[in-house]
Each structure stands twice: as C-alpha cells, then as structure tokens.
Amino acid sequence: MGAGEMWTQLGSSLAGLMFVWAMFKQYFPFEIEQHVQKYTKKLASLFNPYIQITFHEYNGEHFQRSKAYAAIQRYLSAESTDRAKRLKADMVRDSKSLVLSMDDYEEVTDESFMGIKVWWASNKNTPKPQMFSLYGDGNDDKRYYTLKFHRRDKEVVYGRYLSHVMDEGKAIEVKTRQRKLHTNNRGEQWDGFRRTMWSHVVFEHPATFDTLAMEENKKKQIMNDLITFTKSKDYYKKIGKAWKRGYLLFGPPGTGKSTMIAAMANLLEYDVYDLELTAVKDNTELRKLLIDISSKSIIVIEDIDCSLDLTGQRKKKKEKDEEGDGKDPVSKKKKEDQEKSNESSKVTLSGLLNFIDGLWSACGGERIIVFTTNYVEKLDPALIRRGRMDKHIELTYCCFEAFKVLARNYLDIESHDLFETIKKLLEENEITPADVAENLMPKSPEDDADACMANLIDAIEKAKEEAKAKAEEKEKEKERVKDEEEKRLKAEKEEKEKEEKEQKSGEGVKEEKTKVEVRENGVRENGVKVTN
C-alpha cells in the first residue's frame, strides 16, 4: 500500500470514528458519556507505560498563583529556551526582566537529570466566556503544565527530579527578581492579597564590596562569612540552629555602615527590611512584622542605641539630644523623627531579644540581621552577645588602603605622586571615608585628579588644625573643670573643718554643764547613783 493510499484510509477511518462519536454523544445521556470516558482512560492506562502529572497555575487557594507552577515556569524558561520553538514573553510580577517561557501547547524534552527522559508540555483550558474575570490577568484561560515520564523512572521523578525542578526554578526566580527595600514606618498596607505592615520600593543601591573602602583582608573575611552563611542550610540544620546570622556594625558616623549593608544585599541578592523600631507600637506588632519578612532578606535596625533604651524604657529626650551632637544633619533629622514617634512606641529590650532569637525568629530562615551603632559601648551586652550578633564589625576612620579604593573609584587612579603625603596624613589624622570621598569627587569639569588630591590634602590639613584647636579647647575645658573641682573640694574641706571645730567647742561646754548637774544630784561622774 502506498503512502498516499494509507493516509486516505486513515483519514476515512478517523472520519468514521468522529461520526460514531457524534452519534454516541447525541443519543446517550451525559452521565453515560462520562462513565465511558472514565473507563476508556483506565483501560488505556493499563497498557500505557507513561505517567503524567498536571500542575495547574491556579489551585483555588485565594486565587493565588501556584508556587509550583511559577517555579516550573522559571525552570522551563531556562531549560526550554534553546529547545522550544515557540516561546512567549511575559512581564511577571516582581521580576526585573522579561520571562521567556514555552508558549501554549508547546512540548519540550528534558534529559538533563540523572539520565532520565521526561516531557513537559504547556496547555490551557478555555472555559465559556464569563461576565468578569476571576484571575487578575484579564482572561480566564486555565493554564497548566503536564509532566510525562516512563513508569520505570517514577522513583527518580518523585524522589529527586521534582525537587530539583522546584529548587532550580526558585533559584532562577531569586536571581531574576526585582529586589525590594521594605520599610515599616507607613503603617498597615494593602498589597493586593492581604494586609501587611511593610511597604516597599525597588532596591537600587549601587554600593558593592568592590566600591567599599576598607582593608582588603577584612573585606574578604566579611564576604567569605556572608557567602558561607548562604551555603550552610544543611549545616545549620545539623547543629540545630535557626538559619540566621547577626552582624553588628559599629563606628563613627560616615565610616560606611549603611553603605556596607547595601553592599551585603547586592552581594547576596537579598531584599532589605529597614526596621524603624520607633514606629513599632509594641512587642506584638514587632512579632507581626517579623512573620511578614520573607527569607533571603537582610533585616536592618539602624542606630540601635537611639531606638531603644537598654533597660527596656525609652530614652529621655534630653539624653538623646546630647547624643545628636556632632552627627551629620541627616542622622540628626532621623533622630528627631524617631523622637517624635517615640512616645507611642512600647517595644522593650526583651521584645527585641525575642525578635532576634526567640522561637518566632526561626520562621522563614535564611535571614541576616544587622544592627548599626555609633556607640557600641552603650549597648546592653545581652543584645550583642554572640548568637544574637554573631559577628562584630568595626568600621574605622579612613586608612591608606581604604583611600586607595576611593581613589580608584572616584578618580580612576591606582597611583599618584601625592599618595605618600596622603598616606602620612591619614596615619596621623582621623578622617572618615565619607569626608575623603567628598573631597575626591570632582566639583567641576576642570577638576582633574591633581586638583582633587590637592583638595583632599587641604581638607586633611584643615581637619588637623581643627582637631588641634578642639583638643586644646578640650584640654582647657578639662583644666577648668579640674580647677572647679579642686575649689569645690577645698571649700567642702574647709566647711567640714569649721563644723568639726564648732562641734568640739559645743561638746566642751556641754561636758562642763553635765559635771555640774551630776554633783548637784549626788550622782557619781560615771553615772552610778551614790546610795546613802
């Protein structure tokens, strides 16, 4: 039989079958049709060596998109793009770029895992038109993926392949997601599905560990610490510890604490949750906020010493005003804002400790908590003990190595004649990386590297003079206080001596008087009455 003849025969057989099916549908009731379909499928599955799993996009739970579907979509977007011929591009929620995935009714084969072969297909059901759409995207197509594989591979598929797909999918999602900076100071928000205490913007801070000015060794150590943490899921499980790590960043203002947090977030590709403690009403609200934080995130509490009094009570306004001295205007403003909201906040130290390492802190996993402070010595040891704040990092005034990073970043220079002079000046003077950075930045198109370096030298010299004047002033003040103290002590001593003198002379008179009285009453001087 020729090919043409065969096709003709197949065509007519199919037409015949369709006709019989149409007659069947017309004359038999719906229930019987359902039964026939069910048993035909059962019969077919007896002889069919393949198993099929379906993953629906929406599984009915609050009309939320299925996480498994999303993970498969990402997995297939990476796996299928070089194999599938028809792709569709979508701007998926929270993703920073277009997501390419298989178009409807496309099928790809995946042979990448442990030598097994599986088939993925994307399908959709289009229900009858409705008045309004239940699924946010404006159409009611119910999409689903089907995974088909041979019976003999079912152990591998159920046991490992599916979790491999989920893990890979989630990892791709994390890599391509739009990272966010969350904050809690706007009260409760509605994010489309539910109420949340956090509001967010896209996190776009450009700082990286490359641009961070600090000693190379210290930088590497911190980066290693962070990366080791992200890879230690199983290790933390083994030792029975919640998968989280605390960092305490301390140092004078302008030494790069906030910049380092941004660099950490960019290195690990984590979201940032900037927790404004003073805007939290009480410990219960703090716990609610904690539960709402997703994994792969950095929780930041800036200026912890100003947010919470260490005895559990809020700081007195006066004390805080004193602390504000000498800080840059931005921090001062921040502090003023905090003070305003302080009155209504009742978060206590124990509430915060619970937040960091209480039972609730373990939910979510893979979190980093960062505290920053300018005054580490003021913090309660309970707050910063290892286990809560595991790694203490001191951000210092600008050293020569840090300066070289800034010179490379700001002026694109690796060396310069003035480097030696600057090295000496930095060793002798305390200047923050923020000040160095500001002076290295060209202020006009004519400012070249020479001009910026000269600017910096001027600034350090000026700072040196100022520091000298300040030190002298301080010394004078010290002398003055010392003088006053000495005077006070002297006056006190004199006063005391005078009192003692007066007391003594008073007692002498009294003694004489007593003697006289005793004689008059016939009593001996030792107080015993003389009997007749």
Ligand SMILES: Nc1ncnc2c1ncn2[C@@H]1O[C@H](COP(=O)(O)OP(=O)(O)OP(=O)(O)O)[C@@H](O)[C@H]1O
């Ligand atoms: N180590 C650093 N590396 C690179 N830039 C830095 C560094 N330190 C400070 N800067 C620059 O100075 C600016 C202020 O630094 P940053 O806000 O990180 O200081 P901070 O330590 O958080 O200060 P504060 O205690 O006042 O919050 C940054 O915008 C950055 O440009």
Ligand SMILES: [Mg+2]
């Ligand atoms: Mg800061």
